[in-house]
Amino acid sequence: MRGFGFTLVALGVLGFLAGIGMDTSVSGGIGAVNRVVNIGLLSQQTATLTVSSLLFMTGCILVGLAAVRDTIERLGTNWSAQSVRPAPLQPTTNPAQPPPTANRPDSVGWSTTKTCPKCYALSSAEAAQCTRCGREFEKVGEIVAGSRVHHLSFGAGTVQVVDGNTATVLFDGRDGSMPMNLDYLKMEPS
Known part of the structure; x- marks a missing residue:
């Protein structure tokens, strides 16, 4: 190509x-001096x-x-390595055993990660700064169900459920809740 x-x-x-x-x-004709x-x-x-x-x-x-x-x-090869995700766990048939949490990184032996809000690189959950751009991760209070949080694009909202590094948030003035990465949420001052 x-x-x-x-x-x-x-x-x-x-x-x-x-x-x-x-x-x-072209010439202007016989005896013509100018061209046309x-x-x-x-x-x-x-x-x-x-x-x-x-x-x-x-x-x-x-x-x-x-x-x-x-x-x-x-x-x-770098892109395909980042796109690998674990297969969902099969549902259990024992009613006494709680259902597995499919696709949670910590449920299949992966270490949890956090995403850099500046360059979107993945870093370990314990990292104090981004491994790619060096941006310091903010240390905020723990986000739990019922916490008031703020998102840069969606505004203020209330956390309904926290699951690993994801929180389901009901934003003020919006219909329905949305799953959000905890790295993009900030605790609102009480």
Whole structure:
């Protein structure tokens, strides 16, 4: 794709130079000193410039897409490693045993993590600062059910349930509760 893109860019540049160099005038006749612009030749020059510009732009797009594809292939292993999630646990048939908490990181032996609000990198729950950008994590009081919290986009709300690193929050003036990452919630002063 990259080679074809460079070919189109080269053809576009050559076509543009050929279009600019086209003569669009004709002699004024026998004994005429001045030349006259020919509308037919002028429209041919315009068509040449338009086609060569389209070839040039298409070639640039193909070269850019090839660069993006190469970057995705180079980083592909890092992305796929972050997207691995545990399989949901099978429901238990014993009514005396409580149901498992599926997809909770701590329920399948994973360490809990927190997300950096600046660069969105994952760090361990015990980390005092982000492992990627170095931003200090805020140390706030523990968020529990019934706590009043504030979210930058959704405003104030009341925590209904806390499950691991996620809280279900009923925001003021909104219908229904929303699951939110605890890293994005701040305790409201009481």
